[in-house]
Amino acid sequence: MLKITMKDGAVREFESGKTLLDFVKSVSNSLAKKVLAAKVDGETKDLSAILDKDCAVEFLTFDDADGRWALRHTASHILAQAVKRLYPDQHVKLAIGPAIDNGFYYDFDMDKKLSEADLVHIEKEMKKIVKENLSLERKEVSRAEALQFFEEKGEDYKVELIRDLPDDASITMYTQGEFTDLCAGPHVLTTGKVKALKLQSIAGAYWRGDEHNKMLQRIYGTAFEKQADLDAYLNMLEEAKKRDHRKLGKELDLFSLHEEGPGFPFFHPNGMVIRNELIQYWREVHRRYGYQEIKTPIILNRKLWEQSGHWDHYAENMYFTKIDGEDYAIKPMNCPGGMLVYNSRQHSYRDLPLRLGELGLVHRHEKSGELHGLFRVRNFTQDDAHLFVTPDQIEEEIQHTIDLFDEVYSTFGLTYMAELSTRPDDSMGSDEIWDRATNALRNALEHRGLKYVVNEGDGAFYGPKIDFHLRDSIGRTWQCGTIQLDMLMPEKFDLTYVGEDGEKHRTVMLHRVVYGSIERFIGILIENYAGAFPVWLAPVQIRILPITEKHADYAYALKKKMFVLGLRVEVDDRNEKVGYKIRESQVKKTPYTLVVGDQEAADKTVSVRKRGVQESETMKIDDFITYVQEKIISKSKKF
Known part of the structure; x- marks a missing residue:
């Protein structure tokens, strides 16, 4: 009899020479109806395969990849x-x-x-x-x-x-x-x-x-x-299809792409509003979580990229130039520059963890056939951070980082699943270093009780990582955030800190991004919200519609009052029927459309039409402004 080890560790005895289907049926006939294939010692096989030796078997249903x-x-x-x-x-x-x-x-x-x-x-x-x-x-x-x-x-x-x-x-x-x-x-x-x-x-x-x-x-x-x-x-x-960010980006005048710069997006004023709001929010959150912001150059000498390993492991994705007869590269990643900042002075254990954040513009050569709107571009801003820690601070810092991720993603109504990516074929470093780094990430996930899947061989060439796959409002997933544990770069750049014993010790470094790429994250948000952004992100938050020309003065007085308070407001005083202008404001996905006429001017009120709501309500000007300000401050997803 064979000894078959199940996924849960249980061991069953089974007759040699029988098929996997026979074995599945011996476990459960109802399960046998669902099983499509099976893994035998990690190799996926047909259910007609013969079992002829002791092995581990895992049943595979449609729920399994x-x-x-x-x-x-x-x-x-x-x-x-x-x-x-x-x-x-x-x-x-x-x-x-x-x-x-x-x-x-x-x-x-x-x-x-x-x-x-x-x-x-x-x-x-x-x-x-x-x-x-x-x-x-x-x-x-x-x-x-x-x-x-x-x-x-x-x-x-x-x-x-x-x-x-x-x-x-x-x-x-x-x-x-x-x-x-x-x-x-x-x-x-x-x-x-x-x-x-x-x-x-x-x-x-x-x-x-x-x-x-x-x-x-x-x-x-x-x-x-x-x-x-x-x-x-x-x-x-x-x-x-309806939510395609390229289509909505054009309709809402957010960004454009041109043959003069394939893969290099152009942001319009409306798109810059969203971009700047995301950056402002990023800075506010990171300040609360103890980060300091830095900025490093876009172009750096070849010697640096050879030292980091990018020249040997990433050159096909990089752009190059010459300065004074020497080779330089346009940075595809921010990390080498961040390490130079760290190494610009000696650090004590009292300085750690040191969290250095950077909104760094990077360039990567993507094949023209793979370019796709804001999702696959050749230059983008990485919301990078490099965390310099002692070995005994690793897990605590990972937990601290996931706390930050949880706060940011919940603000946008996004949930996530975690994926642990392990050592790729094209990697640097010893088995021992990789095992230590991978186990540190695995332990952090398990101690947090966070469910995750393992993606074998998909780590960075310098270290394993945890990827965060966001789920949007229609069920699609997007890989955005990542935490990479790097025990190799600190060796290459000789990163140290002075410990309590007065001796130098090797620093451990964590790479992490939350948005991933600001450009790509904007594309995801466009599709997640179908262009109907929450009021704090909306390029135009309020659109005022005077019923006739004689109400224009009142409309512009309201605009001035709101503009001074920091609200993004426009007046549509075209000689069109108000019903037409209301419909157009809805098409432009304006959060709040205000209609003003004789009664509103006399009573110092506005007739408020919320996006997606057919009925209007009358509000006092100051009450409406307070209401909108509260929605913006709380970053509310509701109206």
């Missing part, structure tokens, strides 16, 4: 099978078809130029294949067998993939009905498991991503276990 991956990978095979069935005379050749975040795709080389209308027919055929409930049968074959099979089928791309594999590579094929594909897996057991699917778009894609190769046709889709979940996801996508 690897479970979703298996189901969507199967959906890509169903897509390829449907295209082969529908277009037998179009010389369809298969390229690759993986699962991806939120869906799957498959690349095709075929005579017919596919259109969006064709997706309807392909999707219909896919649903037929799902109903057929075809088993996916895995077969290991030799290199020669695989080559012969796909050469006979005329599948040139599969043949190329096989020829590029090592001679001793294990080659597997999956068959469902009449369709066979070269694939490493894993997959779900039958096509019937893919109960809800949707084809979404067609795009061009070069074979193997090389522009010198042939352009293929790529079909994107997504798949879920339940139709209700698919419907909810598609509704979210529709809502996201």
Whole structure:
């Protein structure tokens, strides 16, 4: 009998030679209906895999990333099978078809130029294949067998993939009905498991991503276990289109992007209001949390970047220049400059923790095809901070930082999930240093009782990190805040402090950002609020509408009174019907629209229309001003 260790540590005995599906059923028949795949000693496998040795097994459902991956990978095979069935005379050749975040795709080389209308027919055929409930049968074959099979089928791309594999590579094929594909897996057991699917778009894609190769046709889709979940996801996508920050940024006159500077955003007056409010809030919070602000140069000598490791590990993302015949780099990160500030004088243990914050403009070379509004740019302002601590202050400082994060994110109504990112392949330092740093972050999370997931190999090249993924109002997540524990840079820059014993000791450094990038955070807020910012962030907080020209003097007197008090107010005195101007003010997402006429002028009142509310209410001028000021001071998300 085999000894199978479960995820919770329990050990079960099970007969050798049976499948993972048999084992799942022995645990629970109801669970077996939900399980899509399983991890055996950390490797994801089909449920048809044979158990033949003692091992650790973890069941994977659609709630698990690897479970979703298996189901969507199967959906890509169903897509390829449907295209082969529908277009037998179009010389369809298969390229690759993986699962991806939120869906799957498959690349095709075929005579017919596919259109969006064709997706309807392909999707219909896919649903037929799902109903057929075809088993996916895995077969290991030799290199020669695989080559012969796909050469006979005329599948040139599969043949190329096989020829590029090592001679001793294990080659597997999956068959469902009449369709066979070269694939490493894993997959779900039958096509019937893919109960809800949707084809979404067609795009061009070069074979193997090389522009010198042939352009293929790529079909994107997504798949879920339940139709209700698919419907909810598609509704979210529709809502996201309405909230697209590029569209709203133009409509609300916040920012623009120009071909004269691809990836370099231009902020307009309205956008600068939001930006400056975020910066002012950042400074106020950081002052309360004991930070001091610094500013370091944008361009620094090559020697510094060699010392930090960026020259060897990050050069492809950097911009360079020459000054007086020497190499310089435009900074992609603020940290080396922050370390020079720290090292400008000797520190005592009494100075620590020392928290140095910087709103630093950085430049990173992103590929033109990856640029995306404010989300992926080539220059941005990082709300950086570098925390210099003693070894025994590490956990307390991490907790202090998370307290700050909690306050900031709650102000915007954003919740988060935490992710611990561990050592990447391209890293510096010893195993011992990395283990110590990673365990310090892990302990801080666990002692706080904060749930987190582990993202293996996604740390920075100089240290592990905790990433904070924010959840917005329609359920999407965005990676913003991060805390990175760095025990390597202090060695490279010889950062020390004088301890109680009068001797020099090595300083530990924490890197952290809250917004991440101010530009990207603005983009997230635009989409989170759908452009309807809370009053403290709104570029125009109040818009005053005189009913006729004779009420304009009263409107402008109100504007002057409010402007002096720091409120952002405009008067719309155009010769238009007041109903039209009210609707336009609502379209511009103004928090408060004030209508003034004879009665308001006589009584020193205003008729207040709150954003999103149909009814108006009459308020005394001073009462209204006090009301708005309280909303601004409290940074209220409500009206």
